[in-house]
Amino acid sequence: MGMKALVRKVLREIGIREERLNLQWASAAEAPLFVRQITDFTRQMKELGPLGEAEGLSPEELQERLAKGLAVVSDRNVRVSYGNAAKAVRKDGIWTSEHIDEIIINKTAKSLDKALAA
DSSP: HHHHHHHHHHHHTOOGGGGGGGOOOTTTTTTTHHHHHHHHHHHHHHHHHHTTTTOOOOOOHHHHHHHHHHHHHHHHHHHHHHHHHHHHHHHHOOHHHHHHHHHHHHHHHHHHHHHOOO
16 A cells, blocks of 8 residues: 555656556455456556656656656665655554555655655
8 A cells, every 4th residue: 555655656756647556456356356457457548548658758758757766766765764664554553545655655755855856
């Protein structure tokens, strides 16, 4: 849950539509749910068009932004702050997606901002 919030924030910051990430869970016993999720996501991606097109980016600019995003999520300080946020989530014991996302975003804000500025 929290990883989705973190990656969506990075996507927004580098100018990639955050709708391009869809993280949902389905167990092996939920085949119809899984098929519906994949079908819906595929339809949404077809509507958006190729990566970079909906964002109005040239192939070169897209590559630069994706490299920036990878550098941000690979940044040691971002990874450490994410780990600390995960510990805070476990300590709180509140497992709603809203609460988890709030903690992840708040605890990683400074390190994300610093990595994005680099």
